[in-house]
Amino acid sequence: MAKKNILKYIILGLLEKQELTGYDIKKIFEDEIGEFWRSNHSQIYPELRKLQEQKLISFRVEIVGNKLEKKYYTLMDDGKAKLNEWIFVPTPELLATKDEFILKLYFIDDKKDGKLEKMFEEQIMLHQEKLEHLKFRMQTIFASQKEKELNYGHYLILNHAINREEGYLLWLTDQYIYIEKNEEL
Structure with a gap:
């Protein structure tokens, strides 16, 4: 295609x-x-x-x-x-996201690999910064209901990005806790 x-x-x-x-x-x-x-x-x-x-x-x-x-x-x-x-043309396929961190995780075989903790710490920091940035953008751009109504699609994708980052951070944090405790993932 x-x-x-x-x-x-x-x-x-x-x-x-x-x-x-x-x-x-x-x-x-x-x-x-x-x-x-x-x-x-x-x-x-x-x-x-x-x-x-x-x-x-x-x-x-x-x-x-x-x-x-x-x-x-x-x-x-x-x-x-x-x-x-x-x-208005349908979007019938989901495209693969390009996430280098996830790709690197794929190649780690041992849950006790010493690189994991640092990798997760870095990602948690990056995603927290991104989440703060997105929330700031939301407050700045959509301070009023009128702005939401005038740019509703933009509001929706910014809201989606915030939800995505919150979910990603939750997953990262959960995995980091398991890695620190060296428990089953």
Whole structure:
């Protein structure tokens, strides 16, 4: 099966909300979308060019300062139609998540392996930090009921991310306790 170009649809969706520069899109990946989908900076600009060539988006140039040109991209009608078509196509498969920590655990054979405790300590710390960040984002972005209503999908995925991190932390903590006590996992 051919791999879908999801980046295309993410960019179309972002541009449906507002006019953005390539840099703005990169920042949204870092601050928001990166919680559930990753894309490299080097992928965004070529995708913007392709979308423009396909007449799904357009841009206007604004001069900033003396001569710095900024391209502001907007969604065209065909782009909106393509985005809506994608949103309403069923998502019948679950994709494997890429979790390097889980992959490393797979290769540990002995429950008394000395590396386990440090590995779990590190993951607990990382996931606690991520959970705090997500909760802060929730308070910042959705301080009012009106914000939830205006950006309900974003609210749902942020809520999902918080629940995911809480569940992951619970599992990590339970396993860490067993490892410390050297009990059956």
